[in-house]
Structures are given as structure tokens and as C-alpha cells.
Amino acid sequence: MNRILLLIPVLLLFVACGDKDVFVLEGTLENGANKTIYLDEMVPQGERLFIDSIRLDSKGHFKFKYKAPYESLYNLHVSEFDYVVLIPCPGEHIDISGDYNHFEKTYTVKGSPESVILWQLQDYSNVGADQLLEIIAMHDKIKDSMHGADSLAAKESLDSIYLNSYKQQQEYVVNFIQENQGSLATLIALYKPFNGHPLIDPQVNFDYYEFVLEGLEESKPENPHTLNFKNTVEYLRHQYGDTQPTLDFELTTNN
Numbered sequence: 001m002n003r004i005l006l007l008i009p010v011l012l013l014f015v016a017c018g019d020k021d022v023f024v025l026e027g028t029l030e031n032g033a034n035k036t037i038y039l040d041e042m043v044p045q046g047e048r049l050f051i052d053s054i055r056l057d058s059k060g061h062f063k064f065k066y067k068a069p070y071e072s073l074y075n076l077h078v079s080e081f082d083y084v085v086l087i088p089c090p091g092e093h094i095d096i097s098g099d100y101n102h103f104e105k106t107y108t109v110k111g112s113p114e115s116v117i118l119w120q121l122q123d124y125s126n127v128g129a130d131q132l133l134e135i136i137a138m139h140d141k142i143k144d145s146m147h148g149a150d151s152l153a154a155k156e157s158l159d160s161i162y163l164n165s166y167k168q169q170q171e172y173v174v175n176f177i178q179e180n181q182g183s184l185a186t187l188i189a190l191y192k193p194f195n196g197h198p199l200i201d202p203q204v205n206f207d208y209y210e211f212v213l214e215g216l217e218e219s220k221p222e223n224p225h226t227l228n229f230k231n232t233v234e235y236l237r238h239q240y241g242d243t244q245p246t247l248d249f250e251l252t253t254n255n
Helices: 002-019 100-106 113-145 148-179 185-190 207-219 224-243
Strands: 022-030 036-042 048-055 061-067 073-077 083-086 093-099 108-110
Touching (some): 036 061, 048 061, 083 100, 100 113, 108 113, 113 148, 185 207, 207 224
Antiparallel strands (some): 036 048
16 A cells, blocks of 8 residues: 555656646637637648647637647638647647637737737737728729829839838837847748738848857757748848848848
8 A cells, every 4th residue: 555655646747747748729719600710730851740620619619739849830710711829838728719700810829829929910910901801902992083183193102102011010020029039929920921022031130040040059950940931041040141231130031
């Protein structure tokens, strides 16, 4: 009996340590009753590795557990083009809410600090996407209703509005990278586009790649994402690094 009692704390410790490797995704999505949501890992090589599909119940609720071998980036999506990116740390219980039909635009996340800052990044990107739609609508109106000098003046004004929106997104991304150096979220920020154009172009602003790598090597040097990004930076350094100015958090646009 004494031997059994001695073993119980050991077994409990083993179970607790095992749980530390697991993260939990749980949430309820409006308009998600009996539908399916998918989870992929964004592996360091840039591909997506399918993890599982999750069936929502009649109330749009789901719960999923996954044992993560290391801190990584995950793509939770309802379709190929409607997805959110998460950075769950082992041991976290992450709560997701939103509308299944407009997942990326409506989702919120709790219980995972790294995933929360990515949500903030996405939320600001959504603002830029809305501004872009307004600009496109104004462009179509100009094209159909204005001619000659009026059309030219309106186009110049519209170009100015577009450039301002682009720069606002740039500035946000730069501040995000500066404030969150060392987080895997900076990799997502680094590759953020606006209207198909990179907000941080390595040919123009390569030093931001160096800055992100510096933070990742300090905070998580053995993480596969860090090691893969180091290879990327070394490759780009041969192309752009020798001609770059010193990093001062002033972006140069190439529009």
C-alpha cells in the first residue's frame, strides 16, 4: 500500500507534464451550426500541414486539443481564403468567437497573448482592406462619370488617398515589429501585403528582416521557424544587404 501511495504523486506529475505540451482551441461561431473548420500548421518551409478538421455542433461550438512539438504558427480556416493565424503556446486554452460566414473579419481570440497580438494586426489590416474597397468604388465612379480635367484631378486626389492608406498600414506594421521583437508574430507582419504589394519590401527595406531575425534568435534560437528564417535572411543578405542604410524605423516606399 505504501508503494502505491508513493507512486500516485509521480503519476500525477507525469500527467501534468504531459498536459503542458497540449493547447486547446474552443469557441462558438455564429452561422456555424454543423459546419466544419480546419486547422493547419504553417510549417517553417512556407507550406501548410493539415492537422485536422473540426466539426461544429448544432450551436456552432467546437473544441479541439493538440499536442504541439514546438511553438508554431497555425492556420484556422473555414475556407481557403477565410482564415485566421494563431500562435498557441503549449498549455494555453484559447477561446475563439466570430461569424463563420465572415471569419477573418469578425473573429476575436482570448487566452493566448501571442494570438491576441496577431488578432490586433489582422484587425488593423481589415481597416486597410475596407479603405481599399472604398478607393476602388471611388475609382469606378470617376471612370464612369468624369472626363477630361475633372477626371485627372479626381484621379490625383484618389492616388493621394491610396498612398496615405498604404503608408498607414506600413507605419502600423513597423511599430508592430518594433514592439513585438522576438515574437513569431513578427514573421506574419513582415510579409503583410496591401493591395498585393509588400508593405516591407526586402529590396528596399531589408534591415527589417535583420531586425526580426535578431529578435527571434535571442528569444527562440532553436525554433524551426527561426532557423528557417535565418536561411531566408542569409539568402536575401547576398542580394540586398550590402546596399541597405542603417535601420532607423523610417520606411521607404517604392510605389
